[in-house]
Amino acid sequence: MPAPLSHMDNMRSVDFDAALLCLHRWIGSKVKATVNLYGQFFGCAMAGELRRVEFLPPDHSAISLVLGGSNGIYLDQADTETFIGREGGVELLEFRTAYGVFVVLEFASSR
DSSP, X not given: OOOXXXXXXXXXXXXXXXXXXXXXXXXXXXXXXXXXXXXXXXXXXXXEEEEEEEEETTTSOEEEEEESTTOEEEEEGGGEEEEEEEXXXXXXXXXXXXXXXXXXXXXXXXX
């Protein structure tokens, strides 16, 4: 079994709506996003200003997180567990999909 991510012990489960409230507070702020495939040596990272959170059709339950430039991440609350926490004084949001993809958003700085 792979070792858990270092911050996982600091995380608490929240519903998707609580994560959306946090994301809306972060709009206009710099964030760092890390995408990992749990248990595999794979990942990518991006950083930029969180420009907006878009709700996607047809049922508007999935979202697109639009970062500065043309970067973005798509998440569907139907297959995502959501966690919030802090590490070293930095606020974190983590989305764990049913497919083993973990997305960690880190609040980098204010406007």
